[in-house]
Each structure stands twice: as structure tokens, then as C-alpha cells.
Amino acid sequence: xxxxxxxxxxxxxxxxxxxxxxxxxxxxxxxxxxxxxxxxxxxxxxxxxxxxxxxxxxxxxxxxxxxxxxxxxxxxxxxxxxxxxxxxxxxxxxxxxxxxxxxxxxxxxxxxxxxxxxxxxxxxxxxxxxxxxxxxxxxxxxxxxxxxxxxxxxxxxxxxxxxxxxxxxxxxxxxxxxxxxxxxxxxxxxxxxxxxxxxxxxxxxxxxxxxxxxxxxxxxxxxxxxxxxxxxxxxxxxxxxxxxxxxxxxxxxxxxxxxx
Amino acid sequence: xxxxxxxxxxxxxxxxxxxxxxxxxxxxxxxxxxxxxxxxxxxxxxxxxxxxxxxxxxxxxxxxxxxxxxxxxxxxxxxxxxxxxxxxxxxxxxxxxxxxxxxxxxxxxxxxxxxxxxxxxxxxxxxxxxxxxxxxxxxxxxxxxxxxxxxxxxxxxxxxxxxxxxxxxxxxxxxxxxxxxxxxxxxxxxxxxxxxxxxxxxxxxxxxxxxxxxxxxxxxxxxxxxxxxxxxxxxxxxxxxxxxxxxxxxxxxxxxxxxx
DNA sequence: TAGTGGTCTAGACCACAGA
DNA sequence: CTGTGGTCTAGACCACTAG
Numbered sequence: 001x002x003x004x005x006x007x008x009x010x011x012x013x014x015x016x017x018x019x020x021x022x023x024x025x026x027x028x029x030x031x032x033x034x035x036x037x038x039x040x041x042x043x044x045x046x047x048x049x050x051x052x053x054x055x056x057x058x059x060x061x062x063x064x065x066x067x068x069x070x071x072x073x074x075x076x077x078x079x080x081x082x083x084x085x086x087x088x089x090x091x092x093x094x095x096x097x098x099x100x101x102x103x104x105x106x107x108x109x110x111x112x113x114x115x116x117x118x119x120x121x122x123x124x125x126x127x128x129x130x131x132x133x134x135x136x137x138x139x140x141x142x143x144x145x146x147x148x149x150x151x152x153x154x155x156x157x158x159x160x161x162x163x164x165x166x167x168x169x170x171x172x173x174x175x176x177x178x179x180x181x182x183x184x185x186x187x188x189x190x191x192x193x194x195x196x197x198x199x200x201x202x203x204x205x206x207x208x209x210x211x212x213x214x215x216x217x218x219x220x221x222x223x224x225x226x227x228x229x230x231x232x233x234x235x236x237x238x239x240x241x242x243x244x245x246x247x248x249x250x251x252x253x254x255x256x257x258x259x260x
Numbered sequence: 261x262x263x264x265x266x267x268x269x270x271x272x273x274x275x276x277x278x279x280x281x282x283x284x285x286x287x288x289x290x291x292x293x294x295x296x297x298x299x300x301x302x303x304x305x306x307x308x309x310x311x312x313x314x315x316x317x318x319x320x321x322x323x324x325x326x327x328x329x330x331x332x333x334x335x336x337x338x339x340x341x342x343x344x345x346x347x348x349x350x351x352x353x354x355x356x357x358x359x360x361x362x363x364x365x366x367x368x369x370x371x372x373x374x375x376x377x378x379x380x381x382x383x384x385x386x387x388x389x390x391x392x393x394x395x396x397x398x399x400x401x402x403x404x405x406x407x408x409x410x411x412x413x414x415x416x417x418x419x420x421x422x423x424x425x426x427x428x429x430x431x432x433x434x435x436x437x438x439x440x441x442x443x444x445x446x447x448x449x450x451x452x453x454x455x456x457x458x459x460x461x462x463x464x465x466x467x468x469x470x471x472x473x474x475x476x477x478x479x480x481x482x483x484x485x486x487x488x489x490x491x492x493x494x495x496x497x498x499x500x501x502x503x504x505x506x507x508x509x510x511x512x513x514x515x516x517x518x519x520x
Numbered sequence: 521t522a523g524t525g526g527t528c529t530a531g532a533c534c535a536c537a538g539a
Numbered sequence: 540c541t542g543t544g545g546t547c548t549a550g551a552c553c554a555c556t557a558g
Contacts, residue, residue, distance in 0.1 A: 026546060029478060052524060063548045065325075068525095073479050076336075076465045085525050085555055094462060100360070100515050199513035202354060203463040203483060203506050205336045217526070218289060219333050221481065223463060227515075246463050253459035253513070255360050255487075286527060312543060323529045328544095345536055345544050477545070524556070530549100537543075 005051040007043055008035075009059035016061070027062055031070035039079055039090055047156075050080075050088040076221050078247035083215045094250035095153060099199050099225065104181045109153055117152040121160070121213060123174050125167065135228055135239050136166055145173055147182075150213055158248035160210045164239040186237065194229040194237045201225045203246065210243045222246050265311040267303055268295075269319035276321070287322055291330035299339055299350055310340075310348040336481050338507030343475045354510035355413060359459050359485065364441045369413055377412040380438050381420070381473060385427065395488055395499050396426055405433055407442075410473055418508035420470045424499040446497065454489040454497045461485045463506065470503045482506050 015034040038044050057067040071088055074080040081091050095112055109116035126146045128138045147163045165173060176185050186192045204224045211218040223246035229237045275294040298304050317327040331348055334340040341351050355372055369376035386406045388398050407423040425433060436445050446452045464484045471478040483506035489497045
């Protein structure tokens, strides 16, 4: 869209010019701010693709590196995201995720007016390693199911999930349809229900395979969330690791003091 | 330390060479992996400063940009951090933070064997804005205390905190010593106790003033955590925003299903 | 096939930190 | 004062996406 390019470059050049007089901020920050303005005022719409980097940097009048630095910053803030070799896109508003509710992906995404989808990438039986054997209190020679799923919000892939389960507890699990709610399958077929969990989260970057599966470049910032889920008897039901494209979510938590 | 430089460059060049034969991964990823190895095997120790970028990129044999890209990646993963214009440092292991416990900074940092410190940067009375007036249900013309504090783990500045409180509820608050636990002051002096809170968190980047206060460059990745704290009667006791240098922490959460 | 984003290079200047 | 990290430029090639 040549019209969009014009609007962007006109505004960004304007801001750069103003800044030259008064400001001592680096160009990439000024460019970042200008883009942030354009996104906020919806000159560039949600989910819209930006013009190509070369068109942008030439019409704006900064080097391609500087432009990319500004865009990477907006990516780190969750305002933009990239799809590998496909370009830059304005991110939709973050969906609220409450890990404390044990609420499923389809539930909370749907409730907020978005369309969820889950897709199984791979399912197999893998040997336990040091880490998983400890979590499951499983014997060293045992095996675990490993299910890898990719999940979408409004058809944008936002998270890859690795789920480990004990085949002794869930025999023939892989014969079921795992494209929906896993906890529903565990409950209906096996009568097992997760009642509590230990959650660990920290920001990181998406590495190799996961980056590819989410169609992003391998250095994309991410949010790592892992959960050890247990049933009422405190036996581990599943262990899962979620690699979130972090511009997609915002975490919420309702805290109540229980201890004194 | 010329010895450190030698060890680093020897290993990284070795890995790059090996990769040239077999691998198709980009150089900056190979360099990243090599540094990650060196950190994991403690060839470079926790908290140690890396040799200068120029020394590194020359002896390793990649351009300075490529080297910086690798280092920035490690920063985004929390393995390295920068102090503005002071260089790159290996980050200490993340401290575990459990926002759900309402436990104070000094408590959880101390319990994990680290030394916490809090420092008031600024304290003032500010007019309410649209956002804070809504949170406090405060009248439009009212004022709020705004306290800005910087907190350290082992003398490394890791978080800047903005705390809003209602002066009608806590008169003369600013006359107290606020370099310790604020909740202790609220409880002992005013008999007010926070019993529950709503927490929102998402990764972002540190902007202007906060970046300066943490001695990092303005594009450093961060974790934003805000909390609306309430007492038993559901009246807001304080509203605070925390800007974390995110390599410093790892979030933990114990979840129990309450509904259904 | 044309043009894109991803990667990479070899410079340069500046403001600031540390000696 | 010296050397550092922070910023910025003007190129280049490649693998891939989109048409």
C-alpha cells in the first residue's frame, strides 16, 4: 500500500526533524516513538503488515540497521511481531492469561472474543531423562508420552506446548484426539483431574525448532511457562512447557494471603 | 584479563570452525552457543565482566555487529546483562519470586541467600490521573503519594518500583523511613494490612528514566509487574508498578483449583 | 522470478567511564 | 586522557516467500 508508506514516512520524517532541533535521543528511539504513535493512533491498524524494510528506511532517511533496531524494540515491547521472512506486523492487543485458574486455552481465549485453535505437531514415547524422572518420580528406564502442540489465536500461532504424561497412568492416550482440551480427555477417559500445579515462568527467547514452528526468527523474545500439574492425591498428572510468543499474552493473577 | 580473552576466543573460534564444516546455523547463533557453553562450564564466572567488544570480535574473527547480536541474544535470555557503558557481565542465577505470597522483597531475597537493599529515589505528592483515580476510586482533584524506589540484589540494581498511596489513608507517610519494608510501616503505624492483590505482568523493555536508574541502556528487556493491593475490606491500600531487570528473577506460582 | 527479510561486514563518530 | 560501549552508515550476499 503506497498510501500507508506515505503516511508513515511523512510522520516519521517529521518527528525526526523536530527531534534534531530539540532532542538528544538516538534516532532509533525517535523512530520507535514515531511508530508507537502511528500504532496508537491506528494509522497502522492491528494485524496490518508494514511496508518493506527497504522502502521504509529509504523514505524515512535512516539506515536499514537503525530502522531494524527501532522495529526490534517495538517487537520486544510486544507492539510489533515478525513472521519469518514475511515481514513486520502490528500485534493485536495481548490476551489475558490467568495461570492460577487452571483454565484451558480454548476457554480463556474464547471468552475474550478470539478464536483459539490447537494442532498436534508430534506425539511420541520418549525415554525419561534426569529432569522428567525427578518430576514424575519415574524409574530411569521408563518412558513418557511427549506431545507437542501448536496453538493459535485468531489463526496466528502464538505458543508451542510440550506435554509429558505417564503412559502407565494414561494407557493408549495417543489414540485419542488431542486437538482439543487435554484435561477434558484425562478427566472423561481416565477420571483424572488436575487440582493444583506448580508454575514457573520467565522471559527468554525462542530457540531453533520452536521458533521455526511459530514461523519466527530464532532470536524472537518469548515467555517460558512450565507447569507441574497434580491431582488431588498429589500425584503428577502432567508436566508441560509452554513457549509463548510473548506479545500475545499478558499475565493476570488474583492473590489472596493465606498464611499469616 | 588476557587469560580470559584467550580462553574465550580459542573456544569460540574452534566452535565456529567446526560449524563451518557441518552446520548451516548463522554465526551469531554459533557465537551465542559458544558463550552459553563457556558460561555453563564456568570458564566465565558469575558476575564476571567480559573483555571489551573490540578485543572479542577481533580475536574471534566476526564483525562487531555480529558479536553484539550474539551478546544481545544472551541478554534476552537472561544469561548476560549490560551496565550502561560499563560492559557485559555474566548474570547470577535468577532469584525466585512468588508474587502470590505477598512476601516482601527483603524476605524472599534474603531467604535465598542474597543481600537485598532498598533505596528511595524520590517521594512526592502527585495529582491523580485517569488511571490512578480509577484504581483508588479517588476524586479527580485529589492527590496521591508517589514513592519511587530502587532495589538491589547483592548490590546489583534490579528493579525500580513506583508506589502510589492515598494520603487520606496514610497521613504523614513520607515522614517515615521508607528504605525498608513498606508493608511493615503501613501495618505498624496505620494498622493497615494488605490481604489480597490483583497482579498483571508482561515482558517489555525499560524506558528512559527507569533505564537510567538501573544503569542500563534504554532498550534493555524487562518484566513489568503491577499490583493493586487491597485490605480485607477490599479498599485499595497501595498500587505499585515494578520494572524488573528481568534476568534477575524467575516467577513461581503455586496454583490450587478453587472453583468447581 | 523478483523482491523480501535475515545475516554479515568494515568502517565511523560520539559521549561517557575509569584510570 | 584513553578506550569503552552506544549509535549509525552504506553497502553486500543468500535463502526464502510471494506472485
